[in-house]
Amino acid sequence: MSRNPATPQDNRQRSRSSKGKGSPIRKAATPRPQGVDGAYGRSGSGLQAFHLQHIERLLGKVLLFARPADAVVSYYFRENAKLGHRDRGIIAEAIYAVLRRRVEFGQFAESGTGAATRRLGLLGLAATLGRDVLSPFLYPDEAEWLDRLTTIERSSLSPRVRANLPEWLYDDLVARHGEAFTTALGDAWLRPAPLDLRVNTAKISREEALAELETAGIAAEVAPMSPAGIRLKGKPALNQLPLFINGGVEVQDEGSQLLCHLVAPKRGEMVVDFCAGAGGKTLSLGAAMRSTGRLYAFDVSEKRLANLKPRLARSGLSNVHPVLIDSERDAKIKRLAGKIDRVLVDAPCSGLGTLRRNPDLKWRQSPESVLELTAKQSAILDSAARLVKGGGRVVYATCSVLEAENEAIIRDFLATHENFRLVPVAEVLAEQKIEVPELPAEGGMLALYPHIHQTDGFFAAVLERTR
Numbered sequence: 001m002s003r004n005p006a007t008p009q010d011n012r013q014r015s016r017s018s019k020g021k022g023s024p025i026r027k028a029a030t031p032r033p034q035g036v037d038g039a040y041g042r043s044g045s046g047l048q049a050f051h052l053q054h055i056e057r058l059l060g061k062v063l064l065f066a067r068p069a070d071a072v073v074s075y076y077f078r079e080n081a082k083l084g085h086r087d088r089g090i091i092a093e094a095i096y097a098v099l100r101r102r103v104e105f106g107q108f109a110e111s112g113t114g115a116a117t118r119r120l121g122l123l124g125l126a127a128t129l130g131r132d133v134l135s136p137f138l139y140p141d142e143a144e145w146l147d148r149l150t151t152i153e154r155s156s157l158s159p160r161v162r163a164n165l166p167e168w169l170y171d172d173l174v175a176r177h178g179e180a181f182t183t184a185l186g187d188a189w190l191r192p193a194p195l196d197l198r199v200n201t202a203k204i205s206r207e208e209a210l211a212e213l214e215t216a217g218i219a220a221e222v223a224p225m226s227p228a229g230i231r232l233k234g235k236p237a238l239n240q241l242p243l244f245i246n247g248g249v250e251v252q253d254e255g256s257q258l259l260c261h262l263v264a265p266k267r268g269e270m271v272v273d274f275c276a277g278a279g280g281k282t283l284s285l286g287a288a289m290r291s292t293g294r295l296y297a298f299d300v301s302e303k304r305l306a307n308l309k310p311r312l313a314r315s316g317l318s319n320v321h322p323v324l325i326d327s328e329r330d331a332k333i334k335r336l337a338g339k340i341d342r343v344l345v346d347a348p349c350s351g352l353g354t355l356r357r358n359p360d361l362k363w364r365q366s367p368e369s370v371l372e373l374t375a376k377q378s379a380i381l382d383s384a385a386r387l388v389k390g391g392g393r394v395v396y397a398t399c400s401v402l403e404a405e406n407e408a409i410i411r412d413f414l415a416t417h418e419n420f421r422l423v424p425v426a427e428v429l430a431e432q433k434i435e436v437p438e439l440p441a442e443g444g445m446l447a448l449y450p451h452i453h454q455t456d457g458f459f460a461a462v463l464e465r466t467r
C-alpha cells in the first residue's frame with residue numbers, strides 16, 4: 001500500500017465528493033460554533049506536521065493512564081517548552097477529544113492502517129479542527145479511511161459507543177436511570193463545561209461584579225441557580241483581571257456553590273471543612289460566615305492546603321484555619337468532638353461527575369477503585385459525624401454520579417447512627433430561595449447532572465444530629 005502523503009490537490013478533490021452529515025467526524029472546514037470538543041472552527045487552522053508528531057507521542061503517554069491526563073500533558077509541555085500557546089491548544093484539544101470519545105474512536109481505529117496512536121490522533125484532530133484541514137498531512141489510505149468514516153451516521157452506533165463510557169459505568173447508569181438518561185448524560189460529558197464564577201459577596205455585589213466584567217469586555221450572565229453565581233460566555237483568562245486578583249470573584253462550578261449553600265453556616269459558628277483541598281468550598285463557606293467564627297480547613301495533603309494559602313490571601317478572609325491531618329482519625333480532630341455546628345465532608349471520590357473536565361477518569365476508575373473509595377468515604381463520614389454538637393449538621397458531598405459513593409453511603413450511615421436524621425435538601429434550599437430543577441423526590445438528597453443542571457455531576461446529603 002502506498003504511504004505517500006497525498007497532495008493537498010488530491011484530497012481537495014476527494015473531500016468534495018465525500019458525505020459527512022451526522023457523522024462523528026467533522027467534515028466542514030468552515031468556522032463553526034463551539035463544538036463537541038470545545039474548539040472553535042478555524043479557517044486557517046495553523047495545523048502543521050509537527051503537531052501530529054507531538055499528538056502521537058503524547059497520546060502514547062496519556063493512554064497509559066498511569067497518571068492524570070492533565071498532569072501528563074502539563075509535564076509534556078514543560079519538557080517541550082518551544083511549543084507556543086497555539087501549538088499547545090491544537091495538541092491538547094486533540095488529546096482531550098480522544099479521551100472523551102475513546103470508545104467511538106477506538107472502534108473507528110480498528111479499521112485503517114499505521115500506528116494506533118496516529119489513527120486516534122487523526123480522529124482527534126478531525127473532531128476538533130475538521131477533516132479537511134488534515135488533507136495535506138494524510139497518506140492516501142488514511143484519507144480514504146477518514147472519508148469512509150465521514151459517511152457513518154452517529155445514530156447507527158450502539159448506545160454505549162455513542163455514550164463513550166466503559167461498560168461497567170454504562171451498565172451502572174442504565175440500571176439506575178435507564179438508557180435515555182444515560183445517553184443524554186454521556187452526550188453532556190462530551191461537551192466542555194462552562195466557566196462559572198462565585199462572587200465574594202463579602203467584598204462586592206453580584207451586580208457590581210457583572211458590571212466590572214462588562215467593562216473588561218467579558219461576556220457574562222447571572223448563573224441560573226446559585227445566588228452568588230456568574231456564568232461566563234467563553235473561557236477568558238482571568239488571572240490578570242483586577243476583579244479576580246482582588247478576590248472579588250473565584251472560579252467555582254455552580255454545582256459546587258450549591259453544596260456550600262447546603263452547609264449554610266452562620267456568622268460566629270464553629271465550622272469544619274473536612275476535606276478542604278485547595279479550598280474551593282472553604283472560601284465560599286468563609287464568605288457565608290462573613291469572616292466571623294472559626295472555619296477549620298482539614299486535609300491530609302500538605303500540597304493542596306498550601307495551594308489554599310494564596311486564595312485565602314486574595315479572599316481577605318480571616319476566619320480560616322488550615323489544619324494538616326494525618327488521617328480521619330487524627331488526634332487534632334478528636335479535640336473538637338461535639339463542638340462543631342457544621343461540617344462539610346467533600347469526600348475524596350471517583351470524580352466521575354467531572355468527566356467534562358477530566359475525561360480520563362472514565363478510563364482511570366474501575367469498580368475496584370470505587371470500592372476502595374467507598375470504604376474511605378464511610379470512615380471519613382463516621383469521623384466527621386463525631387465533631388458535631390446536638391442540632392449540628394454534616395453535609396456529605398461528592399462529585400460522583402455513582403450510587404455506591406453517594407446514596408449507599410448515606411443509607412449505611414443512617415442505619416448505624418440513630419442519632420442522625422436526613423434533612424431534605426429541598427427544605428434547606430427553599431429557606432435560601434434557591435430553586436433547583438428536578439430534585440430527586442425520594443430521600444431528599446441532591447443529585448446534579450450536566451445534562452439537566454449544566455453543572456458537573458454532584459451529590460449531597462444533609463445529616464442533622466438529633467441528640
Ligand SMILES: C[S@@+](CC[C@H](N)C(=O)[O-])C[C@H]1O[C@@H](n2cnc3c(N)ncnc32)[C@H](O)[C@@H]1O
Pocket residue numbers: 274275276277278279280281282298299300301304325327328346347348349380
Ligand atoms: C474532593 S477533594 C476536595 C476538594 C475541595 N473541597 C474543593 O472544593 O476544592 C477531596 C479531598 O479530600 C482529601 N482527603 C483524602 N483523604 C482524606 C482524609 N482521610 N481526611 C481528610 N481529607 C482527606 C484529599 O486530599 C482531597 O483534597
